Amino acid sequence: xxxxxxxxxxxxxxxxxxxxxxxxxxxxxxxxxxxxxxxxxxxxxxxxxxxxxxxxxxxxxxxxxxxxxxxxxxxxxxxxxxxxxxxxxxxxxxxxxxxxxxxxxxxxxxxxxxxxxxxxxxxxxxxxxxxxxxxxxxxxxxxxxxxxxxxxxxxxxxxxxxxxxxxxxxxxxxxxxxxxxxxxxxxxxxxxxxxxxxxxxxxxxxxxxxxxxxxxxxxxxxxxxxxxxxxxxxxxxxxxxxxxxxxxxxxxxxxxxxxxxxxxxxxxxxxxxxxxxxxxxxxxxxxxxxxxxxxxxx
Amino acid sequence: xxxxxxxxxxxxxxxxxxxxxxxxxxxxxxxxxxxxxxxxxxxxxxxxxxxxxxxxxxxxxxxxxxxxxxxxxxxxxxxxxxxxxxxxxxxxxxxxxxxxxxxxxxxxxxxxxxxxxxxxxxxxxxxxxxxxxxxxxxxxxxxxxxxxxxxxxxxxxxxxxxxxxxxxxxxxxxxxxxxxxxxxxxxxxxxxxxxxxxxxxxxxxxxxxxxxxxxxxxxxxxxxxxxxxxxxxxxxxxxxxxxxxxxxxxxxxxxxxxxxxxxxxxxxxxxxxxxxxxxxxxxxxxxxxxxxxxxxxxxxxxxxxxxxxxxxxxxxxxxxxxxxxxxxxx
Numbered sequence: 001x002x003x004x005x006x007x008x009x010x011x012x013x014x015x016x017x018x019x020x021x022x023x024x025x026x027x028x029x030x031x032x033x034x035x036x037x038x039x040x041x042x043x044x045x046x047x048x049x050x051x052x053x054x055x056x057x058x059x060x061x062x063x064x065x066x067x068x069x070x071x072x073x074x075x076x077x078x079x080x081x082x083x084x085x086x087x088x089x090x091x092x093x094x095x096x097x098x099x100x101x102x103x104x105x106x107x108x109x110x111x112x113x114x115x116x117x118x119x120x121x122x123x124x125x126x127x128x129x130x131x132x133x134x135x136x137x138x139x140x141x142x143x144x145x146x147x148x149x150x151x152x153x154x155x156x157x158x159x160x161x162x163x164x165x166x167x168x169x170x171x172x173x174x175x176x177x178x179x180x181x182x183x184x185x186x187x188x189x190x191x192x193x194x195x196x197x198x199x200x201x202x203x204x205x206x207x208x209x210x211x212x213x214x215x216x217x218x219x220x221x222x223x224x225x226x227x228x229x230x231x232x233x234x235x236x237x238x239x240x241x242x243x244x245x246x247x248x249x250x251x252x253x254x255x256x257x258x259x260x261x262x263x264x265x266x267x268x269x270x271x272x273x274x275x276x277x278x279x280x281x282x283x284x285x286x287x288x289x290x291x292x293x294x295x296x297x298x
Numbered sequence: 299x300x301x302x303x304x305x306x307x308x309x310x311x312x313x314x315x316x317x318x319x320x321x322x323x324x325x326x327x328x329x330x331x332x333x334x335x336x337x338x339x340x341x342x343x344x345x346x347x348x349x350x351x352x353x354x355x356x357x358x359x360x361x362x363x364x365x366x367x368x369x370x371x372x373x374x375x376x377x378x379x380x381x382x383x384x385x386x387x388x389x390x391x392x393x394x395x396x397x398x399x400x401x402x403x404x405x406x407x408x409x410x411x412x413x414x415x416x417x418x419x420x421x422x423x424x425x426x427x428x429x430x431x432x433x434x435x436x437x438x439x440x441x442x443x444x445x446x447x448x449x450x451x452x453x454x455x456x457x458x459x460x461x462x463x464x465x466x467x468x469x470x471x472x473x474x475x476x477x478x479x480x481x482x483x484x485x486x487x488x489x490x491x492x493x494x495x496x497x498x499x500x501x502x503x504x505x506x507x508x509x510x511x512x513x514x515x516x517x518x519x520x521x522x523x524x525x526x527x528x529x530x531x532x533x534x535x536x537x538x539x540x541x542x543x544x545x546x547x548x549x550x551x552x553x554x555x556x557x558x559x560x561x562x563x564x565x566x567x568x569x570x571x572x573x574x575x576x577x578x579x580x581x582x583x584x585x586x587x588x589x590x591x592x593x594x595x596x597x598x599x600x601x602x603x604x605x606x607x608x609x610x611x612x613x614x615x616x617x618x619x620x621x622x623x624x625x626x627x628x
């Protein structure tokens with residue numbers, strides 16, 4: 001055993017000639033190959049531009065109705081997607097409705113991502129009694145179904161956009177805490193964290209350099225997944241009269257007020273639901289695509 | 299040029315002083331009623347400039363011992379003495395100790411942060427200890443060259459772009475970054491191909507001379523330990539059963555467990571291949587270890603009394619000790 005032949009070249013080992021690839025450039029390369037994710041991201045982008053530019057592109061006023069042109073069908077001259085039960089243009093209402101729906105879908109998730117992510121990472125990295133405390137309180141929130149919890153909090157706070165955002169944030173904090181805690185716990189025990197501890201780095205440095213960059217990705221992917229749920233819940237709250245109030249345009253609220261017309265103009269009545277459906281599907285697929293692209297070993 | 303913060307810590311006790319002295323180190327896991335004695339009263343020394351190999355089956359406490367010595371987990375009892383000074387409160391501060399003892403792990407992928415470049419990974423510890431960015435860069439380049447990787451090409455790469463052998467070289471470079479005096483190698487070549495394993499072992503031998511190191515080399519591969527170690531320590535169920543110079547121990551194992559381990563190596567000679575396993579059964583549950591000598595239920599030469607008396611480590615020959623009644627009696 002003592003005469004192990006050295007098969008190493010006499011000089012230094014040379015790396016393959018291709019350029020060094022950073023983590024994010026690899027992610028983008030994999031994303032570029034994923035056509036479904038690109039299409040969904042494109043649809044979302046078009047939607048975002050439309051709702052941001054709503055006052056510029058909307059053909060009519062979102063609030064100005066007319067009794068003589070109520071519930072016109074799809075394809076009615078001047079009103080390509082028909083009119084609602086008060087005679088307001090559906091194209092305009094859907095574009096303006098997207099503003100509130102997106103706001104209600106994204107804001108709670110962003111807020112829950114910040115708060116829940118922070119608490120979850122603390123719980124996962126600290127462990128011990130602090131982690132135990134955070135996780136058990138999280139479990140209490142978990143005891144209620146999310147829809148019920150959102151309705152209960154919104155009901156207690158009263159109707160309104162701000163209260164709806166607040167209640168949805170509270171609903172999404174526990175699942176994000178749980179995901180953040182799980183991911184952090186799995187990273188904390190890896191050898192590179194052990195090695196950093198062995199080098200004498202402070203806890204803060206270890207978390208900043210070694211833990212955060214490796215846990216934020218998975219938590220972010222999970223949070224994008226929640227955007228669709230948030231939109232559906234927000235629509236549900238509006239449908240129940242707990243979110244936005246008429247005459248505000250919001251997809252869930254429009255679905256609610258148009259339900260009386262479901263027998264007269266079923267296709268028009270379904271349009272807000274279709275918008276919710278397409279948006280949430282796109283957010284889900286983009287989130288799945290991101291998850292795949294962020295896996296280095298794929 | 300020389301940064302006082304990151305020069306090797308000078309030798310204090312002289313060549314005769316053991317670099318690392320582990321006394322009665324213990325670590326128990328679990329609560330009352332089901333305590334796992336993962337490491338139970340382990341004592342040994344690593345001399346300056348030597349390589350001490352630790353061998354044993356899975357779950358015998360090798361890795362727990364290494365993490366105890368690194369201070370990554372708290373011991374239940376016992377102490378670690380580094381170059382004559384007690385490590386911990388009242389003695390050498392952990393921060394000073396950690397600069398002198400570094401570790402290389404088995405899983406070369408899990409031991410590198412996937413979001414950091416190779417250069418950033420190696421330079422992390424020096425930066426933490428306050429070395430300037432320029433000095434760190436220079437050191438990273440020196441270290442990459444020392445472990446046989448072209449610095450210009452590897453410093454900016456990410457771990458997933460490297461092969462297992464290259465990653466393990468990076469891990470070794472990182473362990474060297476603080477100019478330590480002792481490196482704990484926890485199964486450093488177990489996950490590598492045989493040809494790559496040989497290259498990394500040769501590299502370790504070269505680096506030891508170049509950087510004036512001592513190694514604590516943990517492995518389950520007896521051939522590797524025979525190649526690299528000066529002395530060997532055999533562990534069984536959290537205890538030391540035999541320790542001695544590599545030639546003496548491999549020539550005539552005094553403990554039946556060591557003998558069985560050595561006999562379990564596949565022979566290159568077909569005529570010498572055995573059909574019966576030298577050792578049967580699994581190691582007993584460490585929650586409830588056997589009474590007396592812990593090896594007696596699996597021992598081929600068990601005697602009356604082995605299940606009652608705990609054999610102490612006794613001299614076989616100079617520097618060669620084994621914990622078996624047959625050694626004490628002879």
